Every structure is written in structure tokens, then in C-alpha cells.
């Protein structure tokens with residue numbers, strides 16, 4: 533059985549149909565690279581995959597089960613890295629990671645944090661408050677988070693933004709290690725990351741002009757749905 537699948541997904545954001553009839557599948561150890569022009573819906577698809585918002589149509593499954601039926605279980609198995617680094621400015625780097633580790637119920641917190649700080653080469657920044665970090669250091673701190681605890685799925689939205697070349701190489705190495713342990717990585721990037729044999733998922737062919745979609749589906753609650761996303765998206769992200 534394929535581990536992670538999406539079938540016939542349609543995504544509406546605000547007043548716009550972003551993509552329709554999109555399907556994907558990923559197995560243990562796979563890396564899936566999302567490709568597409570600006571606005572094609574890469575971030576939106578990652579948010580659907582993370583369960584941060586629901587597809588307008590279609591289903592996303594983990595080992596055959598709809599992720600919508602067990603949102604908490606799905607969130608526990610994944611790490612989602614969005615555009616925002618979500619670093620608390622008043623907390624030190626170590627305490628930022630501690631907060632995340634506690635949220636995930638990790639037992640050996642200090643050891644795990646030490647390991648993650650070393651892996652991202654930010655051990656020397658452990659006592660530095662978030663507000664004093666450069667953008668690249670913030671990104672590395674955010675990436676250290678995905679190393680905390682057990683996970684099966686990494687959803688990374690432009691993880692290389694702000695990273696220097698060495699950090700990009702380090703990220704590629706961490707992804708390779710995660711895949712070797714059976715993890716699935718799905719990522720978007722506008723720069724080349726040295727990832728072995730990624731599956732390419734190009735979103736451009738799935739874009740459908742809004743009016744065309746409305747006429748085709750003649751969906752009575754489509755109009756009602758159109759303006760809901762903007763607020764719902766924010767609420768869900770704040771809650772996670």
C-alpha cells in the first residue's frame with residue numbers, strides 16, 4: 533500500500549481556485565519536489581498535506597486512512613515548516629526548541645536539543661534570544677525543530693530561504709538521512725537542492741480558471757465557500 537496519497541484534490545483559497553483534480557503518492561523514503569510558477573499552489577498543497585486546511589474536493593490518506601479522520605494523529609507524525617520561522621523573539625534558541633519539544637511530548641529533551649543544535653551548527657547560539665538572530669540563523673533554528681522527536685513526514689515550504697550554500701548542503705544531508713530511515717519528504721524550492729532522485733510534482737498543469745470551474749461544477753455551495761479561506765487558514769495555523 534502506498535503510504536501517503538492524495539486523490540482528485542481541488543483547492544480553493546479565498547476567491548480563487550488554485551488547482552483541481554491533482555493527485556500524488558509517496559512511499560517510504562521518497563522525496564517529492566513541488567514545482568510550479570508563483571501562485572501555482574505549492575504552499576497551499578503543503579498546507580493540505582499537513583491538515584492545516586481541508587481540500588475543497590478530494591481526499592488525502594496516510595496508509596489508507598483519511599487524514600481528516602485523525603487530525604491529531606496526523607500532526608503527530610509530521611513536521612511542517614512554513615514560510616514563517618515562528619521563532620519567539622524573547623526566548624533563546626534553546627528555549628524555542630524546548631517549547632516545540634514539550635509540545636511534541638519528547639522525553640529526553642536536552643539530549644535531543646543538543647543533537648539538533650549540533651546538526652544545524654547552531655550550538656554556539658543556544659543562549660541567544662530569537663530577536664538577535666540573523667534570518668539564516670532563524671531558518672536554521674526552525675530546521676532544528678524538524679529533527680526533534682520521531683516523525684514520518686517532513687513538509688518543507690521553501691526550506692532554503694535565507695540559507696547559505698553550506699547550510700543548503702547540510703539540509704540536503706539531513707533529508708538524505710531522514711529518507712534512509714524511511715521518512716517521506718515533500719518540499720518546494722526555487723533553488724537547486726542536492727536531493728537524490730526526487731519525484732517531481734508540477735502543479736502548473738492542474739490550474740483551472742475560476743469561472744470555468746464554477747460553470748462546470750455548478751456547485752450550490754461553491755460561492756458560499758469562496759471567501760471563507762482567508763480567515764480559516766489563519767485560525768488553523770495559529771492553533772497548531
Ligand SMILES: Nc1ncnc2c1ncn2[C@@H]1O[C@H](COP(=O)(O)OP(=O)(O)OP(=O)(O)O)[C@@H](O)[C@H]1O
Pocket residue numbers: 545546547548550568569570571572573574575576577761762765766
Ligand atoms: N490565506 C490566503 N487567502 C486567500 N488566498 C490565498 C491565501 N494564501 C494564498 N492565497 C492564494 O492562493 C494562491 C496559491 O498561493 P500559494 O502560496 O499556495 O502558491 P505558491 O505556489 O506557493 O507560490 P510561491 O511560489 O509564490 O510561493 C495564490 O493565488 C495566492 O494569492
